[in-house]
Amino acid sequence: MTTRPAPKQARAQQTRDRLLDVAGGLLAEVGLERISTNLIAARAGVSPPALYRYFADKYAVLEALGHRLMDRQNAVLDRWIGRHAPGGIAAMADHIGDLLAANAAITRAEPGAVWILRALHASPQLVHVRIESHRAVTDRLAAACAPYLPHLDPAILWARLRLAVEIGFAADEMLHEEDRIAAERLFADVAALLRAALLDVDAPLPAATMLPFRRSTL
16 A cells, blocks of 8 residues: 655645545445445546545555544644643543543544544554554653653553553544444543543552553554
8 A cells, every 4th residue: 555645735735635525425425345446536526547646545545534533633632631731630630521522523523434433443454543543642641641650650651541542532433333322421431431540540550460561662
């Protein structure tokens, strides 16, 4: 899979963004298996060769969709950290619900978001997009928390936050697939869970569960 660099000219960037919007809408219509570059080009009103100036194949389109969604979610996180990190661990813990709600709003606004997320789980070519983004989110949170936890091993802090990040994103995805739980209930329960985890992030593990934490180099 070849990823082409984003265009620098405004008109070319607009065309690329339109192709991504169309692809997201088509994903919701036809699903991951049936979507194709020909379908995307036809719906967008461009020729297939014009599409190939921006994307080598459908997986390159899906990768770009994944990056765009994750970048928009990460921008929400950065604003949240800027607003609440100066208040310390407790301030961040008390506003996790705000972060969950804002992240869900970004997902709802993205064309074909549910199918983009499914593609990031299901396609071996795309899994790295989700993993790299979730690791980057963990890095940001760890950097925000570390000044308040100077005694805690950074590897342990990162590992515990990485689990919290995965739970938060899993809840967001669940919201779009499970219709037997109200969004407000889901957000409240997950926020309470993650608030407790963040407030206790430096709590020692029971001796029987102590295992070495290792940061992957992959």
